[in-house]
Amino acid sequence: MQLINRKKSGVRKIKKIAPALAAASCSLLSVASSDVLARGEAGTWDFEVASLFYSEADDRVMAAEPVFSASKTFEDGEVLNLKAVFDTLTGASPNGATPSAAPQTFTKPSGNGTYAIAAGDAPIDDTFQDTRVALSASWLAPINRDWEYNAAFYGSKEYDYLSIGTSGGLKRYLNSKNTALNFGLSFSFDNIEPEGDIAKPLVEMAHLGTSDSFDSTRDGSSDSKTIIDALFGVTQVINRNTIMQFNYSLSLSDGYLTDPFKILSVIDETAGANFGGNLLDGNGNNIYLHEARPDSRMKHSLYWQTKYALSNGDVIDGSYRFMLDDWGINSHTFDFRYRWQLGSSYLEPHLRYYMQSEADFYKRYITETEYLAGNLQEATADYRLGDLDGMTVGLKYGHKLDNDTEFNMRVEYYLQTSAGDEGFGLLKDQDLYPDTRALIFQIGYSF
Amino acid sequence: MVETIDKGVLMKKVIWLVGLLFIYVSSSFAQVESTSAPLVELPVGKDKLIFSDYRGKVILLDFWASWCGPCRQSFPWMNDVQARYADQGLVVIAVNLDQDKQGADEFLRDIPATFKIVYDPEGTSAEQMDVMGMPMSYLIDRDGILRHRLIGFNSRKKIQHEDHIRALLDETVRK
């Protein structure tokens, strides 16, 4: 969970019942849930407390993320949701450089010192430690029998990052509420102010204790981006046991989309002992460049979901998402859950499969030739923009204590595998695409 | 993958698309019209509701189910109007449409009803009355003529509905 990739979403909780709650629940833009439904206990507050623990293997990122959510359903079906999410993360994250047959020394992004990586080890930056607080409020209300609107505000703050956003949506029911059309628009503004300032794009990382000037690699103390999302969705009741949803969403990001903490290695192409090793500068230090991404991104997503209830009370939930963007990435996400009802308890196995292609400007490393030509405009070695597959296997257990109270927990295992250019010379001996493995544990209580 | 697109052009197209949808979408609002002939009977489950049995009364005929959220609000209100207007001739009849009576029983344990409940798990009565939402209630005047329909239930509709009830109670039998 690198800084640059934080996400907070408009989570909130339904609890036992609240139908409207369910409808309100979906995210800020709240377009997802259909409220073909049911029992909202008007005039009461519903609460949910949950905590997520996320832990990557090999001492990488660890995060704890408690969530507090409160919803109130009013007499006329309006739903107010207030939510607070806190998260703390510590640990190390790949900095983008390739592993090397020789030890490597990197300058911390803050400019305050260096960190060393042993020969053959994956270069990871362990200076991450952050705490984030996110608050959101959302409101959903019927306008009349056929229309419903929602509005939400959101803000989050962490040490070097601020994000604020607002969204609004309209829902139109048709065909005796068997069909619902959803429209949503959202706008958000993010500002990053990293310790040690913003790195200039594709300039060489300064080596501390040499003639390099750290300050000359810096370019302003903060930068920002705006994100506009638009969504159109159709929810359709198929029959008594089946409901289906189809969404198209468009997302436009503009501004500083680069990760100020990521770098790329420059690899020596000259025949000889260092062929495939790190290219050295005049002081004999490895050359690394700060990454640079385009300053805009347009994403399209198509999302399809179907839920089907079996006659024994079990529920099957399947979804598929296709995403395409102008960075050259496309991805497929398959998600499947089976809720196995066991009296007042349930067990829910979960399978998720994700695959993405790499961004046009993704490079595991920069070659000497590319470096010397000096005409690279954009490059990243962030594996999250590379060719990537992800697999999640999980199990959730829930138990209803009474009509109003539920306890649940889940354990999931997440495995990411990457692939790509295997390099040449010395680089061939290095593991350029290590797996990422994470354990996810969540515990929740709603009342 | 995607050809480079002028963002302005794209946004225009998106706005156009959304506009088109709104035009399409802002059609359709089903108006309720009153029938002028007296209602005769309504099959409810294995029984029949014979409207002439309530001749001279104002009937509030309500359709509900245990899983319906607003029904939890309409029941206390129906208890209330039943108590207040029974003397003046109001009769409340609630048709339960649960497939499984157990749900209805639990609901009634939670929110006991002081008015008449009948059961129609097949939904034939709802079909015949053209029930359009849950809950839905019908006001039938002292002559057995269907006068008002109310889809859904909330605090605003409650007031409106009660005005209708009072107005119908003020009328006298014409025939």
Added chain:
Amino acid sequence: MRFLRLAFVIVLGSIVLSACSELGVKPWERDVLARPEMQLIHDPVEAGLDDHIYFSKEASSGGRGFGGGGCGCN
């Protein structure tokens, strides 16, 4: 533009579908669909936490409701 055209087809298709379809149920036949676990996003807290994880580890996000904007995903 290819994608936008596809979106058009989908939108128009769904309008046609919704306008003349025999799909759906009567208002009193929603007992199963009314169950909390039949809501499309039945556990929003969990969905939000998941979105956070995958947003942080993958290049795609959102789709289900809103990703990116509004929720301050960065």
